[in-house]
Amino acid sequence: MLRRFFGYxxxxxRLFLLDFSCAVLAGLLELGFPVAVxxxxxxxxxxxxxxxxLLAATGLLLIYLLNTGLMAVVTYWGHMLGINxxxxxxxxxxxxxxxxxxxFYDNQKTGHLVARVTRDLEEVGEVAHHGPEDxxxxxxTFLGAFALMFSVHVPLALLTAVIVPLIGWASTHxxxxxxxxxxxxxxxxxxFNARIEETVGGMRVVQAFGNEDHERALFAQDNAQYRTxxxxxxxxxxxxxxxxxxxMRLTQMVVMLAGSYFVLNGQxxxxxxxxxxxxxxxxxxxxxxxxxxxxxxxxGIAGFRRYCELLDTxxxxxxxxxxxxxxxxxxxxxxxHVRFGYLPGKPVLRDIDLHLPAGGTVAFVxxxxxxxxxxxxLLPRFYDVEAGRITIDGLDIRGMTLASLRAQIGIVQQDVFxxxxxxxxxxxxxxxxxxxxxxxxxxxxxxxxxxxxxxxEGLDTVVGERGVKLxxxxxxxxxxxxxxxxxxxxLILDEATSALDTETERAIQQSLAELARGxxxxxxxxxxxxxxxxxxxxxxxxxxxxxxxRHEELVARPGLYQRLSAVQETHLGRIAG
Ligand SMILES: Nc1ncnc2c1ncn2[C@@H]1O[C@H](COP(=O)(O)OP(=O)(O)OP(=O)(O)O)[C@@H](O)[C@H]1O
Numbered sequence: 001m002l003r004r005f006f007g008y009x010x011x012x013x014r015l016f017l018l019d020f021s022c023a024v025l026a027g028l029l030e031l032g033f034p035v036a037v038x039x040x041x042x043x044x045x046x047x048x049x050x051x052x053x054l055l056a057a058t059g060l061l062l063i064y065l066l067n068t069g070l071m072a073v074v075t076y077w078g079h080m081l082g083i084n085x086x087x088x089x090x091x092x093x094x095x096x097x098x099x100x101x102x103x104f105y106d107n108q109k110t111g112h113l114v115a116r117v118t119r120d121l122e123e124v125g126e127v128a129h130h131g132p133e134d135x136x137x138x139x140x141t142f143l144g145a146f147a148l149m150f151s152v153h154v155p156l157a158l159l160t161a162v163i164v165p166l167i168g169w170a171s172t173h174x175x176x177x178x179x180x181x182x183x184x185x186x187x188x189x190x191x192f193n194a195r196i197e198e199t200v201g202g203m204r205v206v207q208a209f210g211n212e213d214h215e216r217a218l219f220a221q222d223n224a225q226y227r228t229x230x231x232x233x234x235x236x237x238x239x240x241x242x243x244x245x246x247x248m249r250l251t252q253m254v255v256m257l258a259g260s261y262f263v264l265n266g267q268x269x270x271x272x273x274x275x276x277x278x279x280x281x282x283x284x285x286x287x288x289x290x291x292x293x294x295x296x297x298x299x300g301i302a303g304f305r306r307y308c309e310l311l312d313t314x315x316x317x318x319x320x321x322x323x324x325x326x327x328x329x330x331x332x333x334x335x336x337h338v339r340f341g342y343l344p345g346k347p348v349l350r351d352i353d354l355h356l357p358a359g360g361t362v363a364f365v366x367x368x369x370x371x372x373x374x375x376x377x378l379l380p381r382f383y384d385v386e387a388g389r390i391t392i393d394g395l396d397i398r399g400m401t402l403a404s405l406r407a408q409i410g411i412v413q414q415d416v417f418x419x420x421x422x423x424x425x426x427x428x429x430x431x432x433x434x435x436x437x438x439x440x441x442x443x444x445x446x447x448x449x450x451x452x453x454x455x456x457e458g459l460d461t462v463v464g465e466r467g468v469k470l471x472x473x474x475x476x477x478x479x480x481x482x483x484x485x486x487x488x489x490x491l492i493l494d495e496a497t498s499a500l501d502t503e504t505e506r507a508i509q510q511s512l513a514e515l516a517r518g519x520x521x522x523x524x525x526x527x528x529x530x531x532x533x534x535x536x537x538x539x540x541x542x543x544x545x546x547x548x549x550r551h552e553e554l555v556a557r558p559g560l561y562q563r564l565s566a567v568q569e570t571h572l573g574r575i576a577g
Pocket of ligand 1: 106342343348366367368369370371372373374375
């Protein structure tokens, strides 16, 4: 995993080198400071020469200025390195998300996925920037300070060395606790985000059912858990930082007492004494740095692990190695012995055989859950068949590239998903880059032009998130306009009008009929009235296809269709009566 992580540095190697060398240089300058002070006290001060003192001060000032510059470089370019790596990872993650199939999304929570691409990668970026640099400098300063201490005074250095294991123990002991706590916290954050996302997204349902108290209680539970885990992390952090502080002060005190003894005995000069005390300060800085690394590192590692998990999820629907771009299709569709199920061992479709001639309209009818939608989802390869095959114009759909296959299928779904942009942007989603005239023509054919004229901002009207500012019928029209613009030879209409009132439904049926003209159309409909004119009606139930034919034939034959038809006639008669 570490190799994989460092692989991301490769394109930014020069930036890394710049940041790293500046950071190392700054570390060395820090290390040199106590030595300079020692020389100042021992060698310069006794000479009582102000020129020399001022000269030394100027030299020190120059070093400070250099260090200031180095710090600026490290802060800006170091972070640039982090954000570059983060951006690249985010790009890859998003690319990968677009490749994952419906089956993947069926089993995921949006909040979790959002957290992976945002928060998780933010933490990774932080570690990418600070991780290697901090670790290296910490080790360098630690060993450097130690070596310098020995060069100044061996007994004092040995005394300091006795205390180090104690501090080392405290750091590692609390460090591992901290790692585990952060890891747990991260798991919670994902679940927490997912809950917030779901509740906020479903706020209309929450309010409609008056279930605010219920949601509040669920939220409070998660919120409290989050707080508890975070508090635990802070408790460990508090213990670790204060212990570090105590360790440092105790060491300083011991060094001060022992140092005073050596000074009074004439075994240590004043400069060496002051320099040594300063070295103790420098020596402890890496301990603080390592504590900081211990805090950010687990977060970054946890984030990177989740990122890798996502990238390693192989897309189950991909282009076959020898897939070719589909030619312009006429739309003759065949299902041959098709079997499919969402769960292993639980087939929804078994041995389906179907032939849909090009340009015709075929309607699927049957009880809820029979598999009508599933049957249609297999055509654009939202899911792949388990056995058998589907062909269009004699070509297996798995032999075509996904993009070229999907470009030739238009879908109008029951639940129209609109993006939170303008009417224009949402229509143009049917064919990105369409001209203004083409967008207007598509809107006209979907009978949206009346609405657009009435709106003060016309096509530039914002539709709200998921199109909340539009009526159900308007959303359907918008979906139809998109498909007019896309102009595919094959069309899937999934219960497109069942949520509308009779009047609107009739008007939209006309638009749909126009849309279907000249295209192979698969309609999933519950209202038999809307599909009477279909070229063929396919009746399905849990056992598969039970009958096929035109309306007149099916209604004359005893069976499921006749029963469904009779139920709906009575129902309609009752409404009319
Ligand atoms: N994404 C999914 N994951 C798991 N099972 C699913 C999924 N989608 C549908 N199913 C199941 O597959 C079966 C067929 O569902 P499908 O939506 O195809 O039926 P349908 O005939 O279109 O129903 P309706 O008329 O109510 O829309 C049902 O038992 C359903 O619960």
